[in-house]
Amino acid sequence: MQDETLTIDPEHLQRGSSVSPFLPGTKVQYAWDSTSLGYLKTCPRLYAYIMIEGWQSRGDSPHLRFGSEYHSALQHYDQLMAQGAKHADAVHAVVVATLERVADWNPDPATKAGKYKNRATLLELVCNYLEHYRDDHAKTFILPDGKAAVELSFRFELPWGPTPAPSMEAAMEGNVSGQPYMLSGHLDRVVDWNDSLFVLDHKTAMSTISDYYFKQYDLSNQMTLYTLAGRIVLKTPVRGVLISAAQIMLEDHNRFVRGVTYRTEAQLDEWQSDLHYWFTLAETYATQGYWPMNDTSCDKFGGCKFREVCSKAPHVRKHYLASDFTKLEEADRWNPLKSR
Amino acid sequence: MSKLPTTTDDPLQNEVNLLMERDPLDLAKDPEAVDKLILFYRRERAKMKEGIKPLKARKAESGVKLDLVALGFKTPPTIGIKRRV
Helix, strand or coil: CHHHCCCCHHCCCCCCCCCCCCCCCCCECEECCCCHHHHHHCCHHHHHHHHHEEEEEECCCCHHHHHHHHHHHHHHHHHHHHHCCCHHHHHHCCCCCCCCHHHCCCCCCCCCCHHHHCCHHHHHHHHHHHHHHHCCEEEECCCCCHCCCCHHHEECCCCCCCCCCCHHHHHHCCCCCCCEEEEEEEEEEEEEEECCEEEEEEEEEECCHHHHHHHHHHHHHHHHHHHHHHHHCCCCCCEEEEEHHHEEECCCCCCEEEEEEEECCCHHHHHHHHHHHHHHHHHHHHHHHHCCCCCCCCHHHHHCCCHHHHCHHHHHHHHHHHHHHCCCCHHHHCCCHHHH | CCCCCCCCCCHHHHHHHHEEEECCCHHHHCCCHHHHHHHHHHHHHCCCCCCCCHHHHHHHCCCCCCCCCCCCCCCCCCCCCCCCC
């Protein structure tokens, strides 16, 4: 199965496109990333609220913004170093760019999230990381074309697709071409670490980073897709993901710990086989226009943001959605085909 | 941004405290200021190897503390929710 899937050309390293991930005139999603797939697996209703209807919490989430800025800063550094910059110059450029990007960002310091994740803690964490890993043992992999394997947006087709033309309306709109399913995403960096290749992914945490912390990634949709994508993009046996975790400390030195999560060929094959079932389910929900609630997921990961909405009677939920969330225009919604 | 103590006996720390009060866009345009900020974070980080806590730890410990015994408590009162029986 693996071989069937891995017949990919360099077009996988895509940039800039943002066409719809849904088949024209339908709610059948054909282009998936780990985020949207994660929503579907967690709860079909959560998936529908975000991916189909476009609801987003009001206000900026400090967690999302902080993580995004942290990634951007470290990627900027990796790019500059790959271009031959000196460490000190690269750090300076990264701090300047970060200051410019976060100038308008003022998370509420009265909240726990805002206390841990704000401009000052971001700048400190970025500077600390770059100092801590100045002589990084994880060396950036150099692609066959001589470019450093940093900030790789990937996209590849699977050897099967959604059932064509789910409705007459869709057929009228031209959805008869047999569009295959696509997987897409973004790899921070691919590194050579202890003589093996790994995708490196950055994470930030407010709590202690222990073995238990890293174990959560052994069954992670995101890390499995990243490993698979690493193999496809590089055509080399990437063994898994090196998770570079940073613990933000308010009263002590920030901590940096790395852990590895491995994936075997058999595990990757199983994950792809399971995708058939998940995508079939997604198609069924989309064609029936109904995404059931998975009420065993509501309290996971600190509690679903739609928990308050789902706990209300069905006929009043739309009022709660409208008051607590913003409905994004289609162009602004999460889109797996939108490259960073 | 969170504020550090405004005046200390450490010149770099005092400078950084003032820098942190500035508009980030303005700060980004000042290469010397950016270098000072980086130097400060590097110096604070270096304290880890010597087993010294960073400045932010002292800041956290510098809050006003009540002398509960002087206020008449024989032992500090327990704060929390009493267990229901």
